[in-house]
Amino acid sequence: MAGMWHCQVVTSASTAGAVRQGSLRELNLAVVLGRIAAADRPPSRAGLAAGTGLTRATVSAVVDDLIAGRLVAEAEPAPRTGAGRPARGLVLAADGPAGLGLEVNVDYLAACVVDLSGTVRHHLVRRADLRPVSPADALARLAALAVEARAAAVRDGLTLAGATLAVPGLVGDGGLVRLAPNLGWRDVDVPALLAGRPLVEPVDGVPPLVVENEANLAALGELYAGPAGPRSFLHITGEIGIGAGIVLDGALYRGARGWSGEIGHFPVQPQGRPCRCGGRGCLERYAGQEAILAAAGLPGAELPADTAATRLADLAGAGDRATLAALADAGVALGVAVAGVVNLLDLDTVVLGGGYAPLAPWLCPPVVAEISQRVLTAAWSPVTVRPAALGAQSAAVGGATSVVRRIVDRPVGWLTRGVTG
Numbered sequence: 180m181a182g183m184w185h186c187q188v189v190t191s192a193s194t195a196g197a198v199r200q201g202s203l204r205e206l207n208l209a210v211v212l213g214r215i216a217a218a219d220r221p222p223s224r225a226g227l228a229a230g231t232g233l234t235r236a237t238v239s240a241v242v243d244d245l246i247a248g249r250l251v252a253e254a255e256p257a258p259r260t261g262a263g264r265p266a267r268g269l270v271l272a273a274d275g276p277a278g279l280g281l282e283v284n285v286d287y288l289a290a291c292v293v294d295l296s297g298t299v300r301h302h303l304v305r306r307a308d309l310r311p312v313s314p315a316d317a318l319a320r321l322a323a324l325a326v327e328a329r330a331a332a333v334r335d336g337l338t339l340a341g342a343t344l345a346v347p348g349l350v351g352d353g354g355l356v357r358l359a360p361n362l363g364w365r366d367v368d369v370p371a372l373l374a375g376r377p378l379v380e381p382v383d384g385v386p387p388l389v390v391e392n393e394a395n396l397a398a399l400g401e402l403y404a405g406p407a408g409p410r411s412f413l414h415i416t417g418e419i420g421i422g423a424g425i426v427l428d429g430a431l432y433r434g435a436r437g438w439s440g441e442i443g444h445f446p447v448q449p450q451g452r453p454c455r456c457g458g459r460g461c462l463e464r465y466a467g468q469e470a471i472l473a474a475a476g477l478p479g480a481e482l483p484a485d486t487a488a489t490r491l492a493d494l495a496g497a498g499d500r501a502t503l504a505a506l507a508d509a510g511v512a513l514g515v516a517v518a519g520v521v522n523l524l525d526l527d528t529v530v531l532g533g534g535y536a537p538l539a540p541w542l543c544p545p546v547v548a549e550i551s552q553r554v555l556t557a558a559w560s561p562v563t564v565r566p567a568a569l570g571a572q573s574a575a576v577g578g579a580t581s582v583v584r585r586i587v588d589r590p591v592g593w594l595t596r597g598v599t600g
């Protein structure tokens with residue numbers, strides 16, 4: 180909290196000592212919890228001391244605090260391998276803080292609960308065409324779903340510590356949705372519309388509600404689901420609109436104003452079909468869900484994204500020629516756009532997410548072919564194109580996980596919640 184740091188301008192030696200001690204404890208809590216979170220196998224107290232360079236007494240005191248605060252639990256005892264009492268490993272608690280991930284999209288609402296270990300504990304989805312619905316009504320329905328998710332979390336002994344809302348649009352400062360073209364939203368003050376509906380317990384350092392672009396959150400979900408360490412990739416969410424999340428060196432690249440990743444409006448045919456954005460020949464008009472369905476001769480433009488993708492995948496798997504041709508053309512358009520991004524950013528991995536994930540068997544080959552042809556370095560630095568690890572509604576999962584990641588990074592905010600002064 181800002182007040183704590185103001186204390187660094189101190190007038191007495193005793194206050195300075197208290198601040199140093201507080202900061203050291205805060206650091207030790209974060210170091211030990213981070214080690215437990217990143218470990219492949221539950222570490223023991225002795226193992227943590229060896230790995231961190233902290234004394235065993237310090238590690239024990241820190242671990243006791245983390246256990247008392249429901250951030251860490253002792254794993255089941257390991258089988259006895261020799262003399263003496265087997266050391267009990269430490270794991271992230273399954274009944275402590277949790278993140279709430281919310282999503283409002285063109286054809287569904289979602290609410291999911293992710294615990295500290297990153298496990299999805301609940302995932303509620305309500306199908307609805309939200310295009311004719313006002314933003315206030317859509318958010319009221321979402322809030323009702325969030326209340327259901329919270330009740331499920333509470334039944335599990337979890338405490339919601341923060342919420343992240345994914346929207347398919349451009350999000351400005353303070354959670355103001357500047358534009359969500361496929362929802363028909365413009366300048367929607369989401370936090371104001373959700374005000375008066377407290378969903379989470381206040382935790383210092385964890386915003387109660389973050390509003391973020393869905394493609395960015397889906398990319399974060401993919402980042403969290405993979406191995407630890409710096410990774411760079413492009414994650415593309417293919418729905419009615421197409422969005423991308425850019426991860427560079429293990430961190431989301433949001434752009435100067437937070438609006439990076441609008442790959443759906445990358446021109447693949449400069450004089451091509453008119454687009455909702457006012458431009459022509461945008462990728463969305465060739466590789467978006469509606470474009471693929473129309474090219475395949477399917478009248479299902481109103482289908483939910485994952486239903487449409489499943490239907491396309493079923494038809495392609497059965498060898499339907501129109502569907503195969505539609506997917507091949509979409510893959511070429513997608514590959515043209517992706518090759519441009521790879522040339523610019525030197526990424527070694529492209530992940531196809533959202534509605535693209537089940538279509539990856541048919542989209543990957545043309546995308547790879549375009550990359551091979553268009554990316555200068557492709558001959559000696561191949562680019563991997565693969566489906567996303569997370570399934571549908573991965574943005575909600577990424578959003579919920581981003582909440583618990585904040586707690587792992589700075590556990591003192593959770594441990595001191597409700598403490599005044």
Ligand SMILES: [Zn+2]
Pocket residue numbers: 443444454455456457458459461463
């Ligand atoms: Zn466009």
